[in-house]
Amino acid sequence: MLDDKIKATLKDAARKLTGQKKRDFMAKVAEDYFDGSARKTETVLGWNRASVQLGLHERRSGITCVDNYRARGRHKSEVILVNLEADIASLVDQQAQADPKFQSTFLYARISAQAVREALVEQKEYDEEQLPSRQTIGAILNLDNDELSIYFGQSAETSDFIADCLEWWWQDNQDHYPEIAEWVINLDGGPATRSDRTQFIKRMVELAQTITLPIRLIYYPSYHSKYNAIERCWAALEHYWNGTILDSVEAAVQWASHMTWKAMAPVVYLVEGIYEKGVKVLAEELANYLPFWQRSETLPKWDITILPN
16 A cells, blocks of 8 residues: 555656656556556546556557647647546436437436536536536537547558557557447458458457457458448548648648547547568468458358457
């Protein structure tokens, strides 16, 4: 157990650091004192759980995500007040009820947005002036999980880059899906994710084993990727930057971080590190992974299930 004096010292040290150095310090504290748990670290020291988790990822992978660009400029209140959504959820959970017609898995809150706002002040000790409006709180209450995450790389789009980003995304978001039984990933026919690319097979089987969940890959046939929901995100991004010349990495990331998707700014990461192109797995090694790579009998080219065990 950390006494109050040590807690104050750790908090003071963190306040004097910024960026990756701060994340690395918080992650080291999480490893040394909280079993590597970002949630426990947040509970005891009040540090942002997402920042601690990202620091832990960086320490494990050796690859630095240089910034989360959603944290720059003007932001929504629920971004500035990092615990706002969690505090709203804690207030609403006791008042929520399932859809009586059982037509949806969403919960419908009986408590009004104005009542939630008042409870935040009375029970959670928020300053009324810093809270968003009743309308904004209402939007948070009705928001489903459509948050968009964008990972920018600086070398090549490879199977390793894609697998790493998927694993990082899960580490950041798994708490939102406690009852998930299977991943389903929609894919186009890009070279890095082809179902016969040996390195992609290896990395995706390893990912399924890491997350201990089956992963189902659904491929769109040629010239049909426009039906993939992610294409609408790219369309929104292209419309937002409206022909602006993206003459630097910074410019591309900044434009992406300030677009909106379903009224939310995306979480944008810039991933440092070089990913080697053309990595292949030899046949004798690949044989160890193929039993977990199960193609559909009816659509073997377009529907693949990856088993974790």
